[in-house]
Amino acid sequence: MSVLADLLATVFERRYRGASEPDHKNRSIEDLCRDLLGSSGEVSGMALARLILDRYAGMADAEKLEFFRFLTEGMGVDPESVRNALDAFEAGPDRDSYRGFMDAAEPPRQELARRLNQVPGATAQLVAMRADLLRLARDNPALAVVDLDLKHLFSSWFNRGFLVLRPINWSSPADVLEKIIAYEAVHAIDSWDDLRRRLAPKDRRCFGFFHPAMPDEPLIFVEVALSRGIPGAIHDVLSEERAVIGAHEADTAVFYSISNCQSGLAGISFGNSLIKQVVADLSQELPGLKTFVTLSPIPGLTRWLSETRAMLPEEAETRRAVTAHYLLKAKRPDGGPYDPVARFHLGNGASVHAVHAGADLSPNGQKQSGGVMVNYLYDRAQISQNHERFAGAGVIAASAEVTALAAIAAKKTE
Incomplete structure (x- = not known):
C-alpha cells in the first residue's frame, strides 16, 4: 500500500505542479505560504507545498534568513486573540471555547509546517530546514520562537513509537554505510576497510534508529564491541591486530561510539531509548552477556x-x-x-x-x-x-x- 500511495502522490504532484507553477511563478514565498494555509484542496495544497520547499531549497542564506524572519514576525500568535479566547474559555469552559483557545494559542507556522509535510520527502527537507534555522539563529536570537515550534512538532513526529531499530552491518545498503562513515562523530572512520573492521567481525554490532519518512537516513547509531572483560583503551577496541572472538564467547557489550546524525533534530533525544533497546535485544540474542558499559570520551x-x-x-x-x-x-x-x-x-x-x-x-x-x-x-x-x-x-x-x-x-x- 505504501508503494501505491507514493506512486499516486507522485502522479498527482506531477500533474498539478505543472499547472500550478505558472500561476505562482512571480509570487513571493511568503505569499505562497499564505496561499497554502488558505488552501482547502489536498492536491492543490500538495502542489503549493512542493513549490515552497523547492523555492526554499534554492535560497542562499540571506534569503533563508528573511524567510525565517517572516515566520517569526508574520506567522506568530496574536496576543489579543489568545487573551480573548482564554477569557471566553474561563467564562464558559466547554468544548467549543477550549477549541477556540487552542486555535488562538497555536501559531500559524505550526500548521504551515504540517501542510508542508504532506508531500513525499518533505520530512527530511523540514529537518534540514531546522538545521539551517539553528545555524542562523546563533546570530539572530529572535528566530528561537520558530525553533520552539519546529522542535514541538518534531518531538511528536519522531517519538519512540515511530522509530524503527535496525541492525547495520557489512551487508547493509551502500548508501546507509556511506552515511555511517559521514556521520561518525566520536572516532573517525578513515576508509571502507576501517568501516568493515567495525561492522563485519562476529564480535561487532551496530544499531541505528530510522524513521519511516526517512528510511535511508539514520537518526542516531551506536557501535558495539563484544568482548571478554571491560576494555580500558579505545585502541584495544579498534586495533587491526586485535583477536576476534565469537559472539557467544563475550561476556561484555561495550558501547564505544554513539553518533547523532541529523543536526536538524538537535535537542530531540533518541539515545536513551536506543541504548535501552540495544541492551534488551543483545541480552536476548546473547544470554552470556553480563556487563553493559560504554568506553566514552570526556569532551569537556x-x-x-x-x-x-x-x-x-x-x-x-x-x-x-x-x-x-x-x-x-x-x-x-x-x-x-x-x-x-x-x-x-x-x-x-x-x-x-x-x-x-x-x-x-x-x-x-x-x-x-x-x-x-x-x-x-x-x-x-x-x-x-x-x-x-x-x-x-x-x-x-x-x-x-x-x-x-x-x-x-x-x-x-x-
Whole structure:
C-alpha cells in the first residue's frame, strides 16, 4: 500500500505542479505560504507545498534568513486573540471555547509546517530546514520562537513509537554505510576497510534508529564491541591486530561510539531509548552477556581545567583522580554535570564505573581530555534507581574506585 500511495502522490504532484507553477511563478514565498494555509484542496495544497520547499531549497542564506524572519514576525500568535479566547474559555469552559483557545494559542507556522509535510520527502527537507534555522539563529536570537515550534512538532513526529531499530552491518545498503562513515562523530572512520573492521567481525554490532519518512537516513547509531572483560583503551577496541572472538564467547557489550546524525533534530533525544533497546535485544540474542558499559570520551575536561586555571597532571594516577573529581563534582550553572557525555549517560541511569589514563591517543582525544576515557556502567538492576536519584536530586552513581579517586583529588586541592 505504501508503494501505491507514493506512486499516486507522485502522479498527482506531477500533474498539478505543472499547472500550478505558472500561476505562482512571480509570487513571493511568503505569499505562497499564505496561499497554502488558505488552501482547502489536498492536491492543490500538495502542489503549493512542493513549490515552497523547492523555492526554499534554492535560497542562499540571506534569503533563508528573511524567510525565517517572516515566520517569526508574520506567522506568530496574536496576543489579543489568545487573551480573548482564554477569557471566553474561563467564562464558559466547554468544548467549543477550549477549541477556540487552542486555535488562538497555536501559531500559524505550526500548521504551515504540517501542510508542508504532506508531500513525499518533505520530512527530511523540514529537518534540514531546522538545521539551517539553528545555524542562523546563533546570530539572530529572535528566530528561537520558530525553533520552539519546529522542535514541538518534531518531538511528536519522531517519538519512540515511530522509530524503527535496525541492525547495520557489512551487508547493509551502500548508501546507509556511506552515511555511517559521514556521520561518525566520536572516532573517525578513515576508509571502507576501517568501516568493515567495525561492522563485519562476529564480535561487532551496530544499531541505528530510522524513521519511516526517512528510511535511508539514520537518526542516531551506536557501535558495539563484544568482548571478554571491560576494555580500558579505545585502541584495544579498534586495533587491526586485535583477536576476534565469537559472539557467544563475550561476556561484555561495550558501547564505544554513539553518533547523532541529523543536526536538524538537535535537542530531540533518541539515545536513551536506543541504548535501552540495544541492551534488551543483545541480552536476548546473547544470554552470556553480563556487563553493559560504554568506553566514552570526556569532551569537556580540558576546557573545564582551562576555565578553572588548572593543569592536567602528567602522572597517570593523579590524572585519573583529577578526572574522577571532574566527573563527580564539576557542574554547570544549572547544577547539572559539566561534561555533556556525562549528562547523557547519567541521565539515562548509568553509573561512573572506571577512569582510564592513556586510553585515547588520537589528536582529538589528547585535545579534549589528555587521552583519558571513562566507562559508564549500565546495570539493568540499577538503571531506574540511578535515573530517579539523578533526575530528582542530582545524585551521581559511581563505583567505589571512582569515588575514592575523586576524594584523592579533593584532598590535594584543600
